Amino acid sequence: MRFVPINCVKVGSHLGKNLYDSNGRILLRKGTKLNSSLIEKIRQSGFYTIYINDEYSSNEIEDIIKPELKLKTINTLKETFKCIEKEHSSKNINLLKQKKNLIQEKHLNSLNEISKNLVDDISKTKDVLINLIDIKNMDNYTYEHSLSVSILSLVIGIELGLNKNELYNLCIGALLHDIGNAFIPKEILNKEGTLTDEEYRLIREHPLKGYEYLKENYQLTAFAKAIALQHHERIDGSGYPYGLTGDKINKLAKIVAVADVYDAMTSDRPYKKAKSPNEAIEYIMGAAGRYFDFDIARAFVKRVIPYPIGTLVKLSNGEIGVIEEINSNFPLRPKIKVIKQLATTVDMKLIDLLKEPNIVIEGVQYEIPNPSVQHYLKNK
Structure with a gap:
């Protein structure tokens, strides 16, 4: 696959x-x-x-959470955002307050329950390397992104040894980290061209708007609310909304910051094409200690696969192959099934990059340019 x-x-x-x-x-x-x-x-x-x-790979990729839990989470997030957007458009102050209480009681109760299910599901994969590049429908991007960020955040949290209560707070906070986007016009969120200064200012307000919406809710802890407020802060002070530095940023928000950037980078949007997992991981590694907490970035890199099984890659020696197996603790050095064109046939040889220190992966391929190799793989 x-x-x-x-x-x-x-x-x-x-x-x-x-x-x-x-x-x-x-x-x-x-x-x-x-x-x-x-x-x-x-x-x-x-x-x-x-x-x-296709002819290059027919392996299976297991879902990290049950499909029904994924659909339930996305639908609940969608209902929550839609209700907030509808509520926000109302001009009746008393009605606004009633609706807000009703939305928060109904939907946040559901999301709290979903968070417990997600924590229980993902805790079972404690020692598993994670491939979380997933199909996203542009109409559901906000909700699918929020779910992916919560899963990635939990993977990091488990690697860091967080206890169950911390994981629950991390999960619900991650699910709601972009709740402030419900207050931003859709035409700005999905704009294909360059944002104006005013549009960019509105986008940067979403953490504060989300926190303001959640801050009086007694069902959420201060840790979960801090995630909504601080997930765009950076440890060198270059983030927003307040330009916080180092330990002034909540630890759980620092975790979500890494997960949020990774999923955003590896997702297609109307205004940009997705980057490959390895490019996003290299960015996070390069920004560790500057934008992101170093220990959190290191925990992330240990658990997220840069080249999922089935990926077609080009090697530094010019050869092309398919990722066949991930070497635990060395995800950048997988086992690869190399495809070679010989004089009269095609040879497929398994190499282990752990044992080939002079060979590195240069990048992802989506096709093998040699027609005879394509024909051989299709008909073998």
Whole structure:
């Protein structure tokens, strides 16, 4: 299974995972053979990248949480944001207060319960390396992003040895970290062109708006509220809204800051294309100690896979291969099935980068340029 941009998907590939529309209904089922009209339908439905099975890789990638829990979380987040947006458009102050209390009691109760389920599910994967690059529908991006950030945050929290209460606070805070976006006009959040100074100022207000909305809620701890307020702070003081430094930033917010940046970088948006997992991880490693807490960044890098199994990569010696197995504790040095064109046939050899110190991965490939190799793999 490979994660491939929709413009690189070839006719004849098979869909690797179910695709859901913005209402949680199955749009296309896993295993569907893709033709040109289906590929265009996927594109028009707001998917920029999908999982496929093809001649290069047919391995399975296990979901870190149950699909039904994922759908329940996304739908609850969607209902919460939609209700807040509707409430915010009301001009009746008394009605506003009533609606706010009702929304917070109903939806935050549900999200608290979901957080406990997420913590329980992900705690079972304590020693597992995580591949969390996932299919996102542009209509549901905000909610799917919030879920991905909560999962990544929990993975980091578990690696750091946080206790159950800390993990619960981390999870609910991560789920709600972008709640302030409910107060930002959609045309600004999804704008394809460059933001004006005023639009950028409004975007930067979302942590404060989110905190103001949550601050009086007795169901949430101060730690969870701090995540909404501080997830864009950076330890060198270059973040916002207050330019906090070092230990003045809540530890849980520092965790969410790393998860938030990684998922945002590896997700397609109308105004930018996603970066590969290894590029995002390299950025976080490079910013450790400056933007991000060093220990948190190190814990993240230990648990998140830069090159998921099934990824087609180009090596520094010019060869191309498929990631076959991840070496635990050395995710940048996986085992790779190298594909070689010989005089009359194609050879496939497994190499272990732990035993090949002079070879490094240069980048991700989406296609093998040699037609004879393509033909061999398709018909082997």
